[in-house]
Amino acid sequence: MALRCIIWTFRTKPLYRTIGTDSEEPTSPKSYSIGQVAADALELTNNARGIGWNWSKGLYIPEETRPTHSRxxxxxxxxxxxxxxxxxxxxCHFAVQSFSPSTFGSGVGGTIFDSTLPPLQMYLRSTAITLLSGFxxxxxxxxxxxxxxIISLTLPLGQTPEQWPPIFGAKPWSATxxxxxxxxxxHQLFRDLFVSVGYNPASYLFGHAAGVAAAFFVSTLLHVTGLWGMGxxxxFLCTAAFFMSNAxxxxxxxxxxxVTGRRVEGVWGNVWTLAWLLMSAQxxxxxxxxTGMIGTLFFSERLRPVNLISRAVLGYNVWS
Incomplete structure (x- = not known):
């Protein structure tokens, strides 16, 4: 919200709803009811990608495969x-927690690097944990x-299927x-924040490379704040190591x-991407x-999906 206030403060044109990607800016002022103003404010506050608004220009939206003709x-x-x-x-969460249920698999916390193992085994283990954590x-x-x-389209909130396109591109691990x-x-949930507060001002002053670095630095700050909430x-350094290395x-x-005139792509591009992500994310x-974040409980023991499935198949809970 703080970043959005900064972005809105320095906008030179008003924010307005759009029907399609080619919608023009309204040329004449319109009068709105208090209810519509409140609805717009709520929408602007919670619409992460800006779908249906003019500030989502340049946003990549994955192809929709679900029927949108009927709610x-x-x-x-x-x-x-x-x-x-x-x-x-x-x-996947269960698999990660199972590597060490008494340390990072719980709220106690602990490192993913087991120093009692030989170096090769230790890093193979930490790489597997990192991969599963990504999934x-x-x-x-x-x-x-x-x-x-499902909730937004079921309740009478005025939402339409077009406002809820896929959040990820197909098979993120296939990136080349x-x-x-x-x-x-x-996902592009924070794209506008990173571009408006980070990339745009830095690239304007210092060029594209500085813009990329600034965008990932803003991402670092956002994720540091979330992790800091664990108490x-x-x-900061571990979080910055990941995001700034990707920049x-x-x-x-x-x-x-x-230098080469060729783009990074194909099979080797995929190998490069996955290797870089797995190394930098550790x-x-x-x-x-x-910090105990991996030990987060998203479900009660009785309702946890892996337990529901294991009780149906094996007759007992696999996690308690």
């Missing part, structure tokens, strides 16, 4: 996505998003460059294209683990 059909087609994302999210975050966000999609991963595959420190990786990709995941 009921859209809701019914979203339910399987919600259930699938929730089960995968909880299964956990990805499907957790999708589960929440699909859940809010860091640029593609962060701009098209990963065990913000882990550096994107700058390297641009430099590669300039300090961040370790920070999550040490």
């Amino acid at each position: 009921i059909a859209f809701i019914l087609s979203t339910i399987p996505y919600y259930l699938f994302a929730t089960i995968i999210f909880d299964s 956990t975050v990805c499907y957790n966000i999708q589960s929440l998003y699909y859940g809010f999609t 460059s860091l640029s593609e991963f962060w701009s098209r595959k990963w 065990r420190g913000g882990e 550096f990786g994107i700058i390297l990709e641009r430099l590669w294209t300039r 300090p961040l995941v370790d920070a999550w683990a040490r």
Whole structure:
């Protein structure tokens, strides 16, 4: 909200709703009821991507595969996505917690680097934890998003299916460059914040590379603040190591294209992207683990999806 207030303060044109991507700015003033003003304020405060508003220009929206002609059909087609994302999210979360249930698998916290293991085994273990943590975050966000999609379209809030397109690009792990991963595959919920507060002013003053670095620095601050809320420190250096290294990786990709005339893409681009993400994310995941964030409880023991499935198949809970 603080970043949005900064963005709105320095806007030179008013914010207005749009029907399509080619909508023109209203040329004549309109009168609004108090209810409409309140609805617009609520929408502006909570609409992360700006879908349906003029400030979402340049936003990448993944292709929609669900039927949008009918609200009921859209809701019914979203339910399987919600259930699938929730089960995968909880299964990956369970797998991560199972590596050490008494330390980072709980609220106690602990490092993902087991110093009692030989170096190769220690880093293979931490890499596996990092990979599973990435899937956990990805499907957790999708589960929440699909859940809010169903609620928002079921309640009389005036929402339409077009306002709830997919939040992630298809198969984020298939990205063939860091640029593609962060701009098209990963969610774009905070894009406007990073671009408006970070990239735009820095690139205007110092060029594209500085803009990229500034955008990822704003992302660092946002994620540090969230981690600081755990009450065990913000882990600034670990968080910055991940986001700023990805800014550096994107700058390297641009430099590669300039020098060779070829874009980072294809199979080797995918290998490069996954390797960079897995290496750079380990300090961040370790920070999550040490602050107890990985031990977060999203469900009660009785209602946890992995327990519901294990009780149906095995007759007992696999996690308690």
